[in-house]
Amino acid sequence: MQPNTSAAWQDRVPGFVTLLVISVVLRVVLILYSEWHDAHSIVKYTDIDYRVFSDAARFILYPKPQGDIAKGPLAPLFFTVGNPYARETYRYTPLLAILLLPNEWLHPSFGKYLFAACDLINGALIYRILMSHILPHTKSLAPDVSAKDSKRFMRAHASLLAATHLLNPLVFTISTRGSSEAILCTFVLLTLFYALERRQNAAAVVLGLSAHWKIYPIIYGVSCVSAITSQRIDGKGWKFSHLLRRLVGREAICFVLLSAGTFIILGAICYAVWGYPFLYEAYLYHTDRRDHRHNFSPYFYLIYLTYSGTSANLSTWRQLLRSPFTSLIPQLTLSLGTGLVFGQLSAGLPFVWFVQTFTFVLFNRVCTSQYFIWYTLFIPLLVPRINLSWKKWVMCGAVWMGTQALWLAEAYKLEFLGDDVFFGLWVRSLVYVVGHAWVLGVIMRGYIPHVSCNQHSSIPE
Amino acid sequence: MQVKGFHSTLSTSIPLHARHEYAACNLFVLHELPADIIIDSFELNDHGLSFQFVGNTNLELPMSGVANESGWLLVAVKPEADLIVVDVPLHVRYGVPQEGHDPRHIIQLPPPTCFWACPSSYKSLHSTLPSQSPTFHLLNSSAQLEIFQHTTSSLLSFDIPVGNINHILYIELCTVTVTLLAFVYVVQHCWTISKTLYYDVHLKMQ
Numbered sequence: 273m274q275p276n277t278s279a280a281w282q283d284r285v286p287g288f289v290t291l292l293v294i295s296v297v298l299r300v301v302l303i304l305y306s307e308w309h310d311a312h313s314i315v316k317y318t319d320i321d322y323r324v325f326s327d328a329a330r331f332i333l334y335p336k337p338q339g340d341i342a343k344g345p346l347a348p349l350f351f352t353v354g355n356p357y358a359r360e361t362y363r364y365t366p367l368l369a370i371l372l373l374p375n376e377w378l379h380p381s382f383g384k385y386l387f388a389a390c391d392l393i394n395g396a397l398i399y400r401i402l403m404s405h406i407l408p409h410t411k412s413l414a415p416d417v418s419a420k421d422s423k424r425f426m427r428a429h430a431s432l433l434a435a436t437h438l439l440n441p442l443v444f445t446i447s448t449r450g451s452s453e454a455i456l457c458t459f460v461l462l463t464l465f466y467a468l469e470r471r472q473n474a475a476a477v478v479l480g481l482s483a484h485w486k487i488y489p490i491i492y493g494v495s496c497v498s499a500i501t502s503q504r505i506d507g508k509g510w511k512f513s514h515l516l517r518r519l520v521g522r523e524a525i526c527f528v529l530l531s532a533g534t535f536i537i538l539g540a541i542c543y544a545v546w547g548y549p550f551l552y553e554a555y556l557y558h559t560d561r562r563d564h565r566h567n568f569s570p571y572f573y574l575i576y577l578t579y580s581g582t583s584a585n586l587s588t589w590r591q592l593l594r595s596p597f598t599s600l601i602p603q604l605t606l607s608l609g610t611g612l613v614f615g616q617l618s619a620g621l622p623f624v625w626f627v628q629t630f631t632f633v634l635f636n637r638v639c640t641s642q643y644f645i646w647y648t649l650f651i652p653l654l655v656p657r658i659n660l661s662w663k664k665w666v667m668c669g670a671v672w673m674g675t676q677a678l679w680l681a682e683a684y685k686l687e688f689l690g691d692d693v694f695f696g697l698w699v700r701s702l703v704y705v706v707g708h709a710w711v712l713g714v715i716m717r718g719y720i721p722h723v724s725c726n727q728h729s730s731i732p733e
Numbered sequence: 734m735q736v737k738g739f740h741s742t743l744s745t746s747i748p749l750h751a752r753h754e755y756a757a758c759n760l761f762v763l764h765e766l767p768a769d770i771i772i773d774s775f776e777l778n779d780h781g782l783s784f785q786f787v788g789n790t791n792l793e794l795p796m797s798g799v800a801n802e803s804g805w806l807l808v809a810v811k812p813e814a815d816l817i818v819v820d821v822p823l824h825v826r827y828g829v830p831q832e833g834h835d836p837r838h839i840i841q842l843p844p845p846t847c848f849w850a851c852p853s854s855y856k857s858l859h860s861t862l863p864s865q866s867p868t869f870h871l872l873n874s875s876a877q878l879e880i881f882q883h884t885t886s887s888l889l890s891f892d893i894p895v896g897n898i899n900h901i902l903y904i905e906l907c908t909v910t911v912t913l914l915a916f917v918y919v920v921q922h923c924w925t926i927s928k929t930l931y932y933d934v935h936l937k938m939q
Contacts, residue, residue, distance in 0.1 A: 314742075327775060360775075360792055564795050564827060570908045577830050577896045577904060580797035593905040602916035610923055617930035631919060635912065690738040692835045692894035698904065702911045709915040716922045721930055 282421075282428040288399050291431055292392060295438040299388035302448035303381055318384075322450025325383060326376075328356035328369040333376050344547035357549040365485055365554050366542050368452055387447040390454035395438040397461040398652050402430040405468045406622070410656045433652035446642060453645050456485050460492070460625075461649065467496055467621055476527045480534025487555065488632055488646070491607045493531055495624045498615025500524045561638065566683055566694075568639040568676070570701035571599060573694060575637070596637065603635035619721050622653035630712050634705065641676070660718040668711045675700075675707035739825040739893060745845050747810070747817040747881065755812070755879070758851035761872065762819050763862060764806040765843045768799050769893075771824040772806055780822065783809040785871040795827040796838075807869045830896035842889035850876040 286294070309317040335341045335354035342353040356362055356369040374382040407426045437443055447454045459482040466475035475496065482489035500523050542550045563569075564576035578594060592598070607628045614624040629647040633639060660668075679700040685691040745762055766772065772786050788804020810817055828838035850872055851858055858877035868874070 323775060323779070360790065565793075570911065573896065573900075574904050574908055576795065576827055577898060577901050579795055580829075590902075590905065593909050598909045599912055602912060606916065606919055606923070613923070613927055614930070617927060617934060619926070619930055627923075634915070634919075686738070686894065688738040688740065690893055692837065694894060694896050695900060698908075702907065705911055705915050709918050713918060713922045716926055719926065721926075721933065 282425055285428040285432050288396075288427070288431045288434060291435050291438060292395065295392055295395060295444070296388075298439070299391065299444055299448055300385075302444065303384045303388065306384065306448060306450075307381060317449060319446075319449040319451050321452070322383060324359060324362050325364070325368060325372050325450070325452060326380065328359040328362040328364075328366075329372040329375050331358045332356050332366070332369050333373060342546045344543055344545040344550070346544035347547070348545070353545060355546060355549060357546065357553045363553045363557055364452070365538075366546055366550060367485075367538075368455070371455075383452075384448055384450050387450065387452060387454040388444075390458045391438065391443060391447045394454065394457050394461055394649070395434045397458070397465055398437055398649075399430050399434040401461075401465055401468060401622070401653055402433055402656070403427070406653055406656050429656070433655055436652050436655075437649070440648070442641070442645060442648065446645060451642055453642050456482065456489075457645065457649050459485060460489055460646075463489070463492065464621060464625065467499075472500070472523060472527050473530055476530035477534045480531045481538065483531070483535045484538040487558065488629075491611055491628045491632060492625055493528070494608050495611035495615035495621065495628060497524050497527055498612045499618065499621065499624075500527060502616045502618060563638040566686060566697055568641075568679060568701060568704050569599075569637055570698055570705060571637040572701065573698040576694075599635050599637050603632060606631035606635065619719075620657070622650050623657070623719055623721065626650035626654055627712070627716065630708075634708055634712070654715070654719065657720045658715060658718040659720050660714065664714060664718070668714050671707045672711050675704045679704055739827075741823050741825075743821045743823050743842070743845075745819045745821075745847065747819065747847050749812050749815050749817060752812045752815070755849045755851060758849040758855070758879075759876075760810040760812045760817070761848055761850055762808045762810060763846040763848070763866065764808070764821065765846075765863065765866070766804045766806060766823075767840055767842070768801050768803065769796055769826050769828065769838070769840045770804065770842075771826055772804060773822070773824065776822055780820070782819075782821070783871075785869050787867045787869070792824075796829050799826070803865075805866055805869075807871055809871060825893055828893060828895035830898045832897070832899055836895050836897055837892040838895045839890060839892045842891075844889065847881040849879040851879065853877060855879075 306317040331340065332354040335352055336358050340355045340358035341347070342355050347353060356366050362369070371386065372383045403426060407429060443454075459478055463475050463478045463482055466472075466478060479489060479493055479496070483493075501521055539551075542554070562575050562579065563572060564579050566572050574594065586594070610627045610631065611624060614627065615621075626647055629650070633643045633646060636643070679697065682693050682697045682700050686693045686697055743764065747760070747762070749760075766788065768789065771792055772788070772790075773792055774784075774786055774790065777784055777786075785807045786804060788802070788806075789799050791799065806821065808819055808821065810819055825840070830836070831838070846862065848860060848862070849858070853875050855877040858879045860878040860880040862878065862880075
């Protein structure tokens with residue numbers, strides 16, 4: 273999609289600071305509205321997860337009367353720290369509950385303001401990455417623009433693209449309703465920023481923090497290491513030491529050790545305080561979760577129908593059909609494989625991470641609307657390098673949203689009207705998989721990679 | 734109770750014409766809830782209810798994953814008017830899948846037991862709670878009880894859709910097939926773009 277290069281277009285786009293101010297006002301108004309709405313309506317604006325986080329924070333400060341305190345091996349001996357996992361369905365790192373402690377002593381909406389602030393930081397990071405690493409290398413973007421106007425053009429373009437995130441209803445609704453996804457997005461974008469800046473140590477540490485927050489960012493480590501090991505062997509010949517250095521390079525090993533070390537240290541500290549409940553709820557639960565209630569993934573119906581049954585009496589091929597590996601193998605093959613291959617071929621980290629995340633979400637056995645933000649985050653960074661007609665863009669948007677709307681309409685009938693639409697809902701889940709796979713294919717076909725000749729750089733762009 | 738879908742509100746109306754006679758007493762509503770019903774204690778706290786729930790507190794399991802045992806919800810009510818309405822939000826677990834065309838599961842809710850719990854000086858009161866109800870710390874064990882006879886209404890019954898086990902094989906085959914087709918489609922695109930990137934890298938290196 274080639275932008276209009278006329279000066280009038282650039283002048284109509286507000287500056288990034290103006291955009292930030294608009295975003296701040298929008299979010300503050302929505303948070304204030306949420307307080308009024310929740311006080312006057314049975315159907316709440318605030319996400320149920322926000323209540324979960326807030327309760328968990330309260331339980332840390334004021335343990336439940338039944339004496340549910342932290343029971344880790346090194347739990348504080350001289351003062352009591354509560355157990356956030358006493359709150360049912362709290363399945364996150366305890367650091368999130370600690371971040372929301374001001375909900376108790378400052379204001380109940382503190383967490384929402386924190387998530388909204390992360391939204392704004394994410395917008396700023398997107399703007400910065402576009403200005404520093406994407407737009408300067410996208411020469412075909414504005415061939416007719418003079419060098420004098422190019423900076424102004426880039427600023428306008430970056431503001432416009434950052435606005436697609438900051439003013440995206442999905443984004444600001446999620447954060448003002450009290451979902452914590454914005455925090456993870458900040459960590460992911462920070463990791464990407466440091467990686468593109470070639471500050472590998474910082475990237476590794478923030479990646480470790482991201483993976484502690486939620487496991488899935490581990491997949492980005494594959495592409496980072498792959499990009500590091502794609503350094504060109506210099507003209508001194510194929511010495512064994514050079515080959516070894518490439519395969520087990522110092523930079524790659526440092527990255528892995530720093531990243532894994534950060535993850536392990538954070539996990540160890542949390543385990544030391546909160547013990548096995550932390551390990552189970554934050555990580556182990558997710559390895560064997562069976563989400564039987566309807567969600568976008570078509571596997572919900574299979575899980576529901578076979579919830580209490582045993583597969584032992586079934587034939588081998590039936591057991592195979594029910595096995596979690598039917599989704600896990602495609603999911604891991606694509607989310608890790610694309611990181612490995614595209615990272616090696618210097619496809620550009622924003623694109624690689626987009627494809628990795630999209631495939632991870634698409635083939636996951638559970639999928640809710642919040643998961644989409646994990647990859648829509650990267651779209652503003654990809655747009656300058658995607659060559660699609662506006663009709664194709666409209667079609668992608670229509671299919672992406674339309675398949676979700678189709679599913680949501682049926683889910684409403686099931687959940688709130690009690691209609692027998694399990695089968696129809698499952699069919700629409702299949703339509704969701706097909707539609708979103710098609711959208712991914714279109715975006716991949718339209719992508720124009722920027723391949724750098726300078727393979728000595730640690731993580732090429 | 735108007736029941737549609739998996740989320741509803743159980744509303745109990747309690748007329749208190751003679752509440753002045755029980756000025757020293759506490760008013761309670763006791764609900765016996767089948768295992769299909771989910772009570773979210775945190776939600777009840779948000780509604781400002783004073784209550785105690787004895788039963789399965791897991792908010793996420795389907796009927797296949799819980800024991801078929803009733804839960805008991807005791808709600809303390811302030812008798813501040815001649816007519817009190819007690820609203821309890823309810824959620825329903827997914828039922829055990831069945832065979833047949835459009836299978837549905839019928840859930841029956843016994844009527845609530847509304848009663849005064851009075852000090853032991855009220856010696857004329859001899860009502861007792863259902864024998865299978867548990868002990869509640871919210872209720873003084875020595876209290877004399879007076880159960881409201883006129884709130885004993887007809888059994889509440891509603892039905893919810895359940896999964897159809899006749900679909901299982903079809904669901905297994907189609908889910909896996911579509912997943913694999915989507916996988917092959919994406920792999921094909923990854924292959925194409927990889928070839929492009931590979932030639933681009935080699936071209937520029939030359």
